[in-house]
Amino acid sequence: MNKSEDVTSQRKKEHLELSLKADVSFKTKTNGFDQYEFIHNAATDVELDKISFETKFFKKKINYPFIISCMTGGTEEAENINAQLAIAAEDLKIPIGVGSQRQALENKNYKNSYNIIRKNAKSVPVLGNLGAAELVKLKSSDPIKMLIELIEADAFVIHLNPLQELLQPEGNPYFKGFLKSLKKLIKEIEIPVIVKEIGMGISKDVAKRMLEVGVKGIDVAGAGGTSWAAIEMLRNKSTTNDYFWDWGLPTSFCLRENSKLKKNYKFILIGSGGINSAVDAAKAFALGADYVASARTILKELDTSGVDGVKNLIIGWFETIRKIMFLTGSKSLKELRKNKIMRRELLY
Numbered sequence: 001m002n003k004s005e006d007v008t009s010q011r012k013k014e015h016l017e018l019s020l021k022a023d024v025s026f027k028t029k030t031n032g033f034d035q036y037e038f039i040h041n042a043a044t045d046v047e048l049d050k051i052s053f054e055t056k057f058f059k060k061k062i063n064y065p066f067i068i069s070c071m072t073g074g075t076e077e078a079e080n081i082n083a084q085l086a087i088a089a090e091d092l093k094i095p096i097g098v099g100s101q102r103q104a105l106e107n108k109n110y111k112n113s114y115n116i117i118r119k120n121a122k123s124v125p126v127l128g129n130l131g132a133a134e135l136v137k138l139k140s141s142d143p144i145k146m147l148i149e150l151i152e153a154d155a156f157v158i159h160l161n162p163l164q165e166l167l168q169p170e171g172n173p174y175f176k177g178f179l180k181s182l183k184k185l186i187k188e189i190e191i192p193v194i195v196k197e198i199g200m201g202i203s204k205d206v207a208k209r210m211l212e213v214g215v216k217g218i219d220v221a222g223a224g225g226t227s228w229a230a231i232e233m234l235r236n237k238s239t240t241n242d243y244f245w246d247w248g249l250p251t252s253f254c255l256r257e258n259s260k261l262k263k264n265y266k267f268i269l270i271g272s273g274g275i276n277s278a279v280d281a282a283k284a285f286a287l288g289a290d291y292v293a294s295a296r297t298i299l300k301e302l303d304t305s306g307v308d309g310v311k312n313l314i315i316g317w318f319e320t321i322r323k324i325m326f327l328t329g330s331k332s333l334k335e336l337r338k339n340k341i342m343r344r345e346l347l348y
């Protein structure tokens with residue numbers, strides 16, 4: 001193994017360890033959902049047992065509009081984690097993302113840590129993943145076609161992570177030419193491309209620029225959940241950049257703003273970043289999300305309670321969402337998205 005391969009794999013391992021063991025949540029900033037309240041409908045006529053969460057994710061049918069967010073791959077520990085997450089995704093019939101496939105561009109050492117997801121999740125949508133900083137370095141789309149093949153991906157996610165690259169000593173905060181590279185990629189691969197952040201949020205202006213070049217999905221991955229600035233600072237044992245721990249646009253703000261783009265663009269809007277409860281998820285839908293996604297909460301649940309724990313957590317969330325839909329008079333998630341939530345300040 002050469003040095004850069006070692007560094008990538010070691011970094012992935014440290015990310016997993018810190019995500020599970022350290023307190024890496026935002027400190028004072030929240031995902032913003034606490035600022036909202038559902039509008040109680042005393043005259044609801046919704047039939048609880050008629051509510052269905054079945055929908056489509058691009059071409060495939062799924063049972064819940066919930067995605068297990070892109071997390072890991074490219075290190076020994078990732079294989080077992082991905083194997084189990086994939087079983088949960090397949091049993092629940094929900095989409096699942098792999099972590100950054102950068103390591104698979106460097107060598108074949110941990111190929112299994114990625115393709116175990118497709119082996120264990122044969123029928124559900126699987127999302128490939130690579131960072132924008134890596135994309136701009138590629139001269140052709142062939143390496144990405146290889147990554148797509150490795151997991152038979154249904155969609156490919158490009159993650160934007162300027163703050164993370166900035167805080168990593170080995171980081172590469174150079175994104176010049178990104179839009180051009182993205183446009184070329186979209187032209188050259190056959191599956192839809194989704195752009196996501198990793199916890200600092202995507203503004204409406206940025207989303208618009210992505211949609212203009214043909215992106216089919218925006219995953220806001222807003223602030224208020226996992227702080228990647230925190231993870232990188234703890235990795236480096238440095239707090240000189242402490243101000244950035246809480247940097248970013250809250251998830252609720254990103255959803256509210258980006259949902260306005262639906263008038264002019266056809267795309268899927270994914271609400272993520274601190275989706276840690278059924279109420280967070282329900283509020284994300286109410287603010288315009290077509291799907292919700294969670295990362296660290298799912299990883300922690302897997303760690304403490306295994307595959308069944310993850311499955312029960314997600315099923316339980318949707319049972320609560322069903323109750324919220326009943327109480328807000330929403331027969332479908334489409335109805336939940338229509339004026340079923342208000343700012344808390346209007347309550348008093």
Ligand SMILES: Cc1cc2nc3c(=O)[nH]c(=O)nc-3n(C[C@H](O)[C@H](O)[C@H](O)COP(=O)(O)O)c2cc1C
Nearest residue numbers: 069071099100159198221225226273274294295296
């Ligand atoms: C252990 C771990 C590894 C992650 N690795 C990636 C990655 O490789 N690519 C990516 O796009 N996002 C990655 N993320 C970010 C998540 O997909 C997500 O956007 C972020 O953690 C915010 O969601 P959360 O608050 O639910 O954790 C990772 C998250 C965790 C917890």
